[in-house]
Amino acid sequence: MRITVIGAGGVGRAIAATLSDLHKVIIIERDQRIVEELTYAYDVLAVHGDGREIKTLQQAKIEQADLVIACTDDNEVNTVICATAKLVSDAFTIARVRHRTLHETWDGHPDAFGVDHMICTNLLTSEAIFRISGLPSAREVDTFANGLVRMATFEIESESPIIERTVREIDSDNSLTFAAIFRNEELLIPRGETVIQPDDRIVVIGSTQAVENFASVISRSLRSQTDDIIIAGATKVGIQTAKLFEEHGYNPRLVEQNSDKTREVAEALPNTTVLHGDPTDMSFLxxxxxxxxxxxxxxxxxxxxxxxxxxxxxxxxxxxTVTVVENLEYTGLFETVGVDVTVNPREETAEEIVRFTRLNPTENIVMLEHNRAEMIEVEVAQDSILTDRKIANSITDLPDGVVIGAIARDDELVAPRGSTIIKSEDHIILFVDANILDEVTEAI
Known part of the structure; x- marks a missing residue:
């Protein structure tokens, strides 16, 4: 696939890093210094110029593009770029925007702006925050198969009751699969005899109830629910996050230092207590x-x-604590000094965009551990090597580093076991080591 990316910020770079090994990636960027950096760092063609100008698009041979991704920091520029690309190519166009209002306009009129798919960074970020907040102690949470399947990553603390126990000993729910363990820099596919160690990051997948039950046993002190929620900052993400909590029956508190914005937000959020104050002021808190x-x-x-x-x-x-982190390089530092969960808007956006570049149709993608692995949902085709075969037999045709975590069939969850026969049109959720991702997606 020939992919043209306009804008080499955090999202553009993440796309280049993820896709350049498999696809022909062309990046258009106005900053000459960044163009030189990209040329050195990635296997991409970096073009210096303004993506709004037709001559720049022609220099990048936009007419040959299969996919055009406009991800500059300017919402309007991104929509203009997509409209221009439609005039000179048959490419599928994706525009990244930050504000929900523009996304809502497009969502109501999908043919607007010449944009085939619009991605709202603020909305994706808020949704990620809400998912994580609903499962205390989780570091990452996502859903698959229209909410039928839930995936979560948990970091196991030294005082957890499952420390020094085997996976077989703690695996008491048939609808839960232990997909992977990240231990320091190592990726482990857990077996029954695998022993849980402090600081392990365990990836589990299964029914919503099964994942919640596992969360309840990993820590004796884990609270059963989240009731009192504070949001610091009436930013676009802060306000959207508060709206999501309101829509699900919560009454969060939002702290904003600007008095004018406090009054404005209080009117927009009827079920949120909006407080005027400094969220770093100890006496106020x-x-x-x-x-x-x-x-x-x-x-x-x-x-x-x-x-x-x-x-x-x-x-x-x-x-x-959950913290929005714009600079991806800061995430490790933040977690080291005590932040429980970090959410990076650029990662959330890149994750959504990558879904459109898969050789096979992919319903959902979650990148784990900064793209060391992926959880993917695919619909099984009639000619797949998995179709009409027992998992125990078909899995041997796939490389090491793959786990079939869950199967959704006719709106029901099927627990994957060695004797389970996968059928065409099943939706399967796979954990895949990033090093073998291309090989696996081609095989299935």
Missing amino acids: NREKMGEADLMISALEHDEQNLLVTLVARQLGVDE
Whole structure:
């Protein structure tokens, strides 16, 4: 596939890193310095120029493109680029936008703007925050098969009751699959005799109830639910996150330092308590009893502010913290100093875009551990090597590093076992080591 990417920010770079080994990737970027960096770092063709100009698109041979991805930092520019691309090519166009209003306009009129698919970064980020918040102690959460299947990653703390126990000993639910364990820099496919160690990051997949039950046993002190929720920052992400909680019956508290914005947001969020104050001010937080909160979500404009808010929240005794981190390089640092969960908008966006580049139709993709592995959902074709065969037999035709985590058949969850026969039109959710991803997707 020939993919033209306009804009080499965080999203553009993530796409280049993920796709350049398999596809012909052309990146258009206005900053000459970045063009030189991309040429050196990735196997891509980097073109210096303005993606809004037809001559630049022609220089990148836009007429040959199969997919055009407009992911500059300007919403309007991205829509203009897609419209221009449609004039000179038959490419499928994707526009990245930040504001939900533009996305809603397109969603109501899909032919608008010359955009085949529009991705709203703020909405994706808010949805990721909400999913994680609904499962205490999880580091990443996603759903597959229209919500029938849930995937979660848990980091196992040293005091957890499952430490030094085998997978066989803790695997008590038939509808739960232990897909993988990330241990330091190693990726393990767990077996029955695999022993759980401190700081292991375990990936499980199964029914919603099974994943919640597993969450309840990994820590004796784990709270059963999240009720008191605080959101720091009336940013686009902060407001959208509050709306999601409201839509699901919660009454969050939102803290905003700007008095004018506080009044405006209070009118827009009828079921949210909007407080005027500094989320880094210890006296203010104490006065509002923020330390009793189950969850603190920091969604301010700058990473440094978000880190400070999170550290103050931890000092006050907030049970769990989720922080938006724009700079991907900061995520490891934030988690090291005490942030429970980080959500990177650019990763969420790149993950959604990559789905359109798969050789086979892919219903959903989740990148794990910064693209060390993926969880993918695919519909099984009649001619797949998996069709009408027992899993125990067909899995031997796939390379090591693949786990069939769940099967959705006729809106029902089928627990995958060695004797299970996969049928065409089944939706299967696979854990796949990134090193063998291309080989696996071609095989199935």
